[in-house]
Amino acid sequence: MNNMKASKGYRAFQCINTVIMILVIFVTLYPFIYLVAQSFSSDAAVSAGKVTLLPIDFNLNTYKYILRDNQFFKYYFNTIAYTVVSTFISVSFTALLAYPLSKPRLRLNKVITPMVVFTMYFAGGTIPNYIVVTQWLGLQDSVWSIILPNAISTFNLLVMKSFFAGLPEELEEAASIDGMDTYRIFVKIILPLSKPIIATMCLFYMVGMWNEWFTPMLYLDSKDKWPIALYVRQLVEGANNTEIGSSADASSVQATLKSATMVLTSIPIMCVYPFVQKYFVQGMTIGAVKG
DSSP, rough: OOHHHHHHHHHHHHHHHHHHHHHHHHHHHHHHHHHHHHHTOHHHHHHHHHSSOOOOOOOHHHHHHHHHHHHHHHHHHHHHHHHHHHHHHHHHHHHHHHHHHTOOTSHHHHHHHHHHHHHHOOOOOOHHHHHHIIIIOOOOTTGGGSSSSTTTOHHHHHHHHHHHSSSSSHHHHHHHHTOHHHHHHHHIHHHTTTTTHHHHHHHHHHHHHHHHHHHHHOOOOOGGOHHHHHHHHHHHHHHHHHOOOOOOOOGGGGHHHHHHHHHHHHHHHHHHHHHHHHHHHHHHHHHOOOO
């Protein structure tokens, strides 16, 4: 009898949990579904507020209009290049700093680790950073101005440090006995075992750079170097509408142009995430628990 009651209670829990999860998924996906529906709707339907979950007066005019715009692809490819280079540099630098910080036997760790954590709570501010990047480093209007200053995230560094600290010390001791130095141990043993956390960091840095618009707005004077996020931001603000094109069909797509552009810029991240999802969950769980 008790087993039957427990079984019924568990089934009731499953039903309630399923309903709650469906609601959470719907709330999470609704903004994106709304954008997609707007992008495939007519300008009149969007302006009248008729679009909710399904497109009204379905058409592909907006996407055709955007895909004919050479400027859009220029910004798109800029972002891809910046994201690939920035992610590689950021993950490499983060791993190279996190590994030695994960070793308590190193004396300077007691000094360096608090200094790293300090930067997580106290930043220099926008104006000092701007002065350092433009005047001291001379990176104004250079793509390196949006890559190097933010190459290492303190939060990501601490997560990776916790992951490295949780790896068995015996593996490194055995490799050291076999004659491997510290660098070979790091490359041939530590990194292959760190695929979950490396994939997690790649995703974090990649999404951060892909969505970055404020830093490029500060440092990039040439519009040819703009990333797609800054282009979308100018588009949303209405400051760039006249630069998109002057063709006769421009006025008929303004209401759906923003939505279609946002949908197109989200596609790469959506395509990458399924391949790193299993590593993402594992890396975040291990890094958090063992920290």
